[in-house]
Structures are given as structure tokens and as C-alpha cells.
Amino acid sequence: MKKFVKTTALAMSLLTCVACHANTNSNTKRIAMSQRSAQPVPKIEEPEIKVALLLDTSNSMDGLIDQAKAQLWQIVNELSYAKCDEQNPNLKIxxxxxxxxxxxxxxxxLRQVIQFSDDLDEISKSLFSLTTKGGNEYCxxxxxxxxxxxxxxxxNKDLKFIFIAGNEPYTQGNFSYKNASKLAHQNDITVNTIFCGDYNQGVSSYWKDGAxxxxxxxxxxxxxxxxxxxxSPYDDRILELNELLNKTYVAYGKVGRKKIELQAEQDSNARGYNKANAVxxxxxKSSRLYKNSTWDLVDAEKEEHFSYDKLExxxxxxxxxxxxxxxxxxxINKKRKEREKLQLAIVELNTKRxxxxDKKSIDSANGLENAMVKAIRKQAExxxxxxxN
Structure with missing residues (x-):
């Protein structure tokens, strides 16, 4: 009888251990599964188009700077239509x-006027700050x-471009353009050269070799x-909608007032050329590339880490x-709905525009905008x- 009791007790002890072990494993698995489910889903990084624009600002380059100021928005608009594997790439200039x-x-x-930025108003401001004077051009x-x-x-999904424009020999300076090109190529950065003048003269002064x-x-x-x-017949209405669009911005924080003033200033700069450039x-401003989450509450609210509780x-x-x-x-929700409605109306009018x-026959093949967009499209393939579009 004692032997039976001992055997039974031993069996029960073993069963208890097995059960405990099973429960422990089960709990461990549940905890592990819980931890896995609690981990944030990795965010898929959106591809980027990065454009470094290197402009010669010596005396003879007033026309080039003028083209850059006048054509910035057409270039941005063309790049807003780009897609990569069904993703919409961001633009940084x-x-x-x-x-x-x-x-x-x-x-x-040389001078860095602005580092890579997706703040289109700041980029416009930087372009309008440029002036020309004499100089030695070291490409x-x-x-x-x-x-x-x-x-x-x-x-490796990003498009990385350097566009350098000028009219002096590409070989000037104490740092070889060949060494610069080698470094760029090693880092998957494409250098596109824009010679301001006769095509053959640019070839003979090594601008083509640089590219x-x-x-x-x-x-x-x-x-x-x-x-x-x-x-176009649609310009006046688009500009009227722009005035309404500006009223949907809700400036906040220390920089808000300055940024809303900057927005108006760049509207004025665009109008300084003519109505079509302002359009x-x-x-x-109606595209996905115009982002102002650092100072506008409507854009800021869409950011992952935004919280109303943190607003002072x-x-x-x-x-x-x-x-x-x-x-x-x-x-904010009311302003967002107003903005989305206005942006949609602008996009629809722009399609007609x-x-x-397109029906007008205008030769723009030798302009800065055409040169840049053509190069980007070709290399993006x-x-x-x-x-x-």
C-alpha cells in the first residue's frame, strides 16, 4: 500500500511538473506573441527625388538666375506627377x-544657399535672394x-541629381571635375551639366565630358x-482660388507668423513675372509636394507624432x-475640408489649362525647365x- 501511495504521489508530481511546464511554455508563447503584436509595424520609407541645383552667379548669368526664378514652379509641378512602384516620391531641393x-x-x-529642403517657400525665397557679380567659376x-x-x-530607390549650370570652362579650379564626377558616380549621384551658350562650345570646354x-x-x-x-482662360479663376486657399492655413508656434508672411511674399514674387507664373x-500649392506641417495646424495634424495635448x-x-x-x-477639420475642396477645384482647372x-506651339526646348525635366525623366526610368500625367 505504501509503495502504491508513493508511486501515485510521484506520478501526480510528474503530471504537475508537465502541466506547469506546459503552462509556462503557453504563457511564454502568449507573451512573445503579445510582444510581437505590440511592436510597431515598420514604416515603408517613401522614395525621394533629390535635386542639388548649382548655379553660376557671375556677371553674365543674370538670365540664368531669372529663368530659375521664373521656372521653379513648372519644374515642381512636373515632378509632382512622378511615381515609383506606385509610391509618390517626396521632393527635396x-x-x-x-x-x-x-x-x-x-x-x-561658392556658397550653400539652402540645404536639402521640401519647404517650397524657403526654396523660392533662396532663389530670389541670388544676385550676380564677377567671379571665378570652379565647377x-x-x-x-x-x-x-x-x-x-x-x-537605392532615391533619385539623386546634381544640375550644374554655367558658361566658363568646366576645367577651372584646383579640384578636378573628373575626381568630383568619380565621387558622385560612386555614390549613385548623377551630374547633369547645363552650358549657357553654344552647344559645341560647351562640348569643347568639357561640360559634356563632365556629364x-x-x-x-x-x-x-x-x-x-x-x-x-x-x-489661359482659366488663370483668373485659379488665382481667385489661391486667395481662398491661403485663408485655410492656420499658423501656430513661434515661426507661424513669419511663415504665413513668407507664403504671401512668394506669391508676390511669382506674380512679379506675370499671371501665368503665379498660376x-x-x-x-495644391500638390502633395507643398507641405507646411512645421507651422500650419492643418498639415501638422496629419503628422504621426502630432498631439493636441502638446499644444500650448x-x-x-x-x-x-x-x-x-x-x-x-x-x-481644423473645417479648414481641412475647405482646403481639399479648393485644391481639387484648382487641379481640375489646371487639367483644362x-x-x-499644349495646343499652343511655343519653342521652349532650350530653357532651364525643359532641360531639367527631360534629364530627370530619362534617368528616372x-x-x-x-x-x-
Whole structure:
């Protein structure tokens, strides 16, 4: 009998251990599964189009700078139609000037005007800040500076372009353009050269060789040719909608007031050329590339880490001071719906506008915009980019 009791007790002990072990394994699996499910789903990084624009700002380049100012918005609009594997790539633009006597000689007469940015108003402001004066143009040196100073990233989906424009021999300066091209090519960065003048003269002064070394495009443009803007029957209405669109921005924080003023300033700069250029800017403001989450609550609310709880009373515009969180949310939601409706109307009008413009026969083949867009489209095909326009 004692032997039976001992055997039974031993069996029960073993069963208990097995059960405990099973429960432990089960709990461990549940915890592991819970931990796995609690882990954030990795965010798929959107591809980027990165464009570093290197502009000669010596005395003879007033026409080039003028084209860049006048054609910025057409370039942005063209790039807004790009897609990569069904994703919408972001656009970042950096700007350098070189060859200007006002710049530091020890640094090679070059200056980073703005690093890679997706703030289109700041990019426009930077372009309008450029002036021309004398100078020595060192192409290899400014390319090397852009390679070293800018954050190009490592994604093989990104398009990485340098566009350098000027009219002096490409060989000037103490840093070889060949070494600069080699460094660019090693980092998957394509250098496109734009010679401001006769095509064959650019070839003989090595601008074409500079592009060929990175499989880029060599282009020659008439930089003194005035930008041709075609007016359309839809322009007035688009500009009216732009005024309403501006009223949907809800500036907040320390920089809000300055940024809303900057937005108006760049509207004015675009109008300074003519109505059609202002229309192109309005179309850009209706695209996915016009982002202002750093100062506009409507855009900021869409950001992953935004929280109404973190908003300080002092950051709010006067129309939202003293309001509850529910009232603020309701106000922002109303502004968002207004903006989406206006943007849709602008896009629809622009579709008609583009069809109207396409019917007009205008020779713009030698302009900065045409040269840049043509090069980008051609090289983007290698990475499966397509245009949905």
C-alpha cells in the first residue's frame, strides 16, 4: 500500500511538473506573441527625388538666375506627377551658388544657399535672394562641396541629381571635375551639366565630358532668352482660388507668423513675372509636394507624432485662444475640408489649362525647365519611375 501511495504521489508530481511546464511554455508563447503584436509595424520609407541645383552667379548669368526664378514652379509641378512602384516620391531641393566675387575666395567662391529642403517657400525665397557679380567659376570645387555637405541618403530607390549650370570652362579650379564626377558616380549621384551658350562650345570646354562621366545629360541653353508664359482662360479663376486657399492655413508656434508672411511674399514674387507664373505656383500649392506641417495646424495634424495635448495656449493663433480641444479639432477639420475642396477645384482647372497650353506651339526646348525635366525623366526610368500625367 505504501509503495502504491508513493508511486501515485510521484506520478501526480510528474503530471504537475508537465502541466506547469506546459503552462509556462503557453504563457511564454502568449507573451512573445503579445510582444510581437505590440511592436510597431515598420514604416515603408517613401522614395525621394533629390535635386542639388548649382548655379553660376557671375556677371553674365543674370538670365540664368531669372529663368530659375521664373521656372521653379513648372519644374515642381512636373515632378509632382512622378511615381515609383506606385509610391509618390517626396521632393527635396538644395541650392548652391558659385563664381561670384562676393563669395569667400578661400572656399572657392561658392556658397550653400539652402540645404536639402521640401519647404517650397524657403526654396523660392533662396532663389530670389541670388544676385550676380564677377567671379571665378570652379565647377569641380562646387560639385565636391555639394557631395560632402548634403545628406544624400543611402536608399537605392532615391533619385539623386546634381544640375550644374554655367558658361566658363568646366576645367577651372584646383579640384578636378573628373575626381568630383568619380565621387558622385560612386555614390549613385548623377551630374547633369547645363552650358549657357553654344552647344559645341560647351562640348569643347568639357561640360559634356563632365556629364558623360556619371552617365548624366549634357544640355546647352540660351540663358538670356526670356521665359515664355502662356496665359489661359482659366488663370483668373485659379488665382481667385489661391486667395481662398491661403485663408485655410492656420499658423501656430513661434515661426507661424513669419511663415504665413513668407507664403504671401512668394506669391508676390511669382506674380512679379506675370499671371501665368503665379498660376503655376498656385498649382504647386495644391500638390502633395507643398507641405507646411512645421507651422500650419492643418498639415501638422496629419503628422504621426502630432498631439493636441502638446499644444500650448501661447502657440495658438488668436482665433483659437481659449478654445477647448474639441473646438480646436472642429475648426481644423473645417479648414481641412475647405482646403481639399479648393485644391481639387484648382487641379481640375489646371487639367483644362494644360490641355489649352499644349495646343499652343511655343519653342521652349532650350530653357532651364525643359532641360531639367527631360534629364530627370530619362534617368528616372532606370529606377522604375513613371509619370502619371
Amino acid at each position: 538644395a541650392l548652391y551658388e558659385y563664381g561670384n566675387d562676393n563669395l569667400n575666395a578661400d572656399e572657392g567662391y 569641380g570645387k562646387v560639385i565636391k562641396a555639394a557631395l560632402d555637405q548634403l545628406n544624400w541618403g543611402e536608399s 558623360d562621366l556619371t552617365h548624366g545629360n549634357y544640355m546647352a541653353i540660351n540663358h538670356n532668352k526670356a521665359t515664355v508664359h502662356i496665359t 503655376s505656383r498656385t498649382v504647386s 495656449e501661447s502657440e495658438l493663433p488668436k482665433e483659437l485662444k481659449g478654445k477647448s480641444k474639441v473646438e480646436i479639432k472642429s475648426y 494644360r490641355l489649352y497650353i 532606370k529606377k522604375n519611375y513613371k509619370w502619371n
